[in-house]
Amino acid sequence: MSGALSALSGLGAGSLGSQTGLLGGMAGGLLNGALSVAAWRGVTFWMPNSQDEAGRRMLQIWFPGRDDFRTQDFGAQDGPIRVSGLIIGDDYVIRAKRMRTVLMQAGNGTLVHPWWGAIKCRLVQSGSISFSDGEIRMTRFQATFVRVPPDPTSKGLFARIADTLTSVLTQADALVDSAVMAMRSVLSVLTLPLALVSAVSSVVSVAHGVWDAVTGSTAALPVRTAASAPLAALAGGVSVPVTNSDTTYADSVATLLAGVPAAVAQSVSPTASAAIAPADAVSGVDENDIDPAVATTLLITAVQSLRTAGQTAAEQAADPASVRGLMLGATLMTAAQAVAAASSLTYASQDDALSWRDRLLAMLDDLIGDIETLAGTSGAAVPISGMLGALRDSKAAITADISERLGRLPAVIAVTVPRQMSAWLVAYAVAGDNTAEVEDVWTDMVARNGLRQPAVTNPGTLRVLQPSDLT
Incomplete structure (x- = not known):
């Protein structure tokens, strides 16, 4: 989380999620321009397409005179990675020759995958390189790789986590997913009763009040600029559908409630500046960039404000269980964005890193307490175990990330x-x-x-x- 993985933090790893369009995972405008750059044994190319197989090694067993079958599970199957690559440029022939040379090399190699990251692989089939007189300055090639199995003798948590920062962001993304699932559970009824519609309206109003206060209290103009559009959307509310036969309504509510924290996290400035870059691409020159410490502090503060305001709103609501479930989902998404923003922090010392770790863990502990309290009450059915698991996994990932970096920080x-x-x-x-x-x-x-x-x-x-x- 100290920004040591500059390739990831430099690409603006910020807001997270995978269920709704706004949450959108780590993909953003800045990421799209560099997403398809890949390399095999140091030879770079463009990777517009990639297929990765994963599953179980299953053996189907049939018996005479029976139409059903039995299965035997032989374990996980890390299937092949099929890559389609493009080599483009004036030096395409030279680089194609280099690629041909590295494809013939024996042993394991490193495949830098634009989506999966650096993977230790082995080429399992002969690659194909093709030229065409209709495609000048471009070479196409295809290759199939398999991942090299991990060392079976490696043990322990830190041996299993090859990239602790990626682990933190992955768990934060899972936290967003659990929040969206909670909102879908609350809003899953086919016919929306008036009390539930009123609960949604109350939650949106409470969230707008919290974010208006939190962003208005900061002296950082970039924070208010980033939050202005999603804050206006909160003020407008969400339309109630005539029928609620799918997750569209729930996802629109989730998108609305995640708007401000996602915008704040997405606007966090990278911790590292490029040594050579166009003037407008150098980190820190964009007036809309937000300091990671400011953004993380604001999001942690918002989590506490949402918790307090949500408890008050639930006590006054006609449908308190739904209000608690929806407010919990909004709070979880804000906490996930706080973890994402913290991934760009630069720590000055071991004490600084431990201080931020304790703040993040305390925030997640408070949410665990809220969920455990909610589990003891009757009302809306929300995925308690899923949310608790996501929170605890996030705590473990944060702890592992800070612990892994402490040795490289000054005392x-x-x-x-x-x-x-x-x-x-x-x-x-x-x-x-x-x-x-x-x-x-x-x-x-x-x-x-x-x-x-x-x-x-x-x-x-x-x-x-x-x-x-x-x-």
């Missing part, structure tokens, strides 16, 4: 100041023989401890990053 040390002295003297004492680090030590010390008069530091304890880790 904060405590320095005892025995008497009143200048912060410069303290900085020289901390830096030791490396006088080049004195200024960095002093700058960090003043900012971290809020020293208003660094020239005169009172006795006590100051916290500062280890000198060798300062940059």
Whole structure:
């Protein structure tokens, strides 16, 4: 979550979800332009199409005189990945020769897949490379790969998680899905009673009030700009259908309630700037970019506000169970966007990372408590176990991600100041023989401890990053 995986965070991993159009997973406008870039053993190409088979190795067994059959399960089947590639450019012949060479190499290789990421694969069939006089400056090729099985001796949680940031985003996406399923459960009736329609209207009104207050209280103009359109949609509400025979109404409510948090998370600025890029493509120049810390803090605050406002609204509603279920879905989607926004955070120290971890885990623990309370009451049928599982999986993914990064983050040390002295003297004492680090030590010390008069530091304890880790 520190942004170490720049390829992912640089593509703007933000709002998540897969059930409705607005939630839309991690795919966004910025992602679409680079989505089909792939590589095999370092040779890059465009991958417009890919097919991946997955399932179980099942053996069907028939017996004489019987029309039914039995099955025997031989385990998971990680099927082949069939790739259609394009090599385009003035150097297409040279790169086609390179591709032909790497296709003939023995052993395992790395397939950089635009959707699945980096995969250790093996070529199982001969690839085909084709040219055409009607397609100048372009070569087509096809290849079939299979994933290399993981080391059977690897054990433990961290050995199973090859990419902890992707794991966090995957679990947050599952959290959004569980929230949408909760709303579908509440709004699954064929005929919408007046009390249920009133509950939807109440939830939308409460959400609008919360988001209007939360976004209006921030001094960050990009936050208000990002939230303006979905906030206006909340004010307009949602139309009630004549018939409710499918999930269209439930999905429209979910989309409406997810609009503001999704917009905030999608507008989070990447943590890394490109060294060479067009002026308008460099991170931070877009006035609509939101600082990850600001966005994450705002979304965590909104989660708590939605919880409080939802409890009040349920107590006053004619259909309190439906209000609780819908408000819980809205809160879960906001929490998922907070986790997504936090994936772009850059941590200054181990203490900083642990502080953000504790804030995110506390937010998820509060939601677990709300769901467990809801499970003990009668009312709307919502997928309690699914939501609890998604929340607990998100907690595990966040913990694993922070733990994996702690070793690469600088530690904060405590320095005892025995008497009143200048912060410069303290900085020289901390830096030791490396006088080049004195200024960095002093700058960090003043900012971290809020020293208003660094020239005169009172006795006590100051916290500062280890000198060798300062940059």
